[in-house]
Amino acid sequence: MVTQNISGLHLKAGSHKVYEIHGCIREMRNLIIGERRPLPELWLKSTPTDEELSCWRPHVCFIGENYDEYPLTESVEACQSCEVVLIICTGGVIHTPVWLAERAQFSGAVVVNINPNPGKIDKVSELTFRGTASEYFQEASV
Structure with a gap:
């Protein structure tokens, strides 16, 4: 995660x-x-x-600061080695989640976006569900 x-x-x-x-x-x-x-x-x-x-x-990590190498390196590796990525309630205003989703997509993963609002993640997502995480997971019976 x-x-x-x-x-x-x-x-x-x-x-x-x-x-x-x-x-x-x-x-x-x-x-x-x-x-x-x-x-x-x-x-x-x-x-x-x-x-x-x-x-x-x-x-x-405050706005304008650089990320620590850990856990960013491990996050990239995790995204590049998975089959499905769930992006939950992140619009992509901060670019790192979009970049991680792109890494996953380029590695063959399906990117699923769960968010009540449109955002930059939509451009990377193969599937988008409009709603909150609670609404989606209750409906999906997960």
């Missing part, structure tokens, strides 16, 4: 092989050495000191 969500909820729900291309808000990254670690529970309850925060930032 390749996701733009930064919540970490896919992993919490039990999904395996999740590539969080925009990072995870529940992790932090050291700006100097690149170390990643979970966000301390204590920080969720009280404001950390400046000393505790120095050199640390949320492990997420």
Whole structure:
């Protein structure tokens, strides 16, 4: 699963092989050495000191920043090795999902777009279903 969500909820729900291309808000990254670690529970309850925060930032990709090599490389490999790609509720305003769908399509995968609104993903999709993910999967009895 390749996701733009930064919540970490896919992993919490039990999904395996999740590539969080925009990072995870529940992790932090050291700006100097690149170390990643979970966000301390204590920080969720009280404001950390400046000393505790120095050199640390949320492990997420902000607008205008470059993606980490991991998990982007693994995301490309996953998209290029699958038979079907489901693009769920992503319009393609941020180009990376469109690019990943193109990689999958060029490798022979069927690209399925599930989205209530038209978007750039439509140009790459072999099949498009207008509606929310909940509506589609209830109708499909998945």
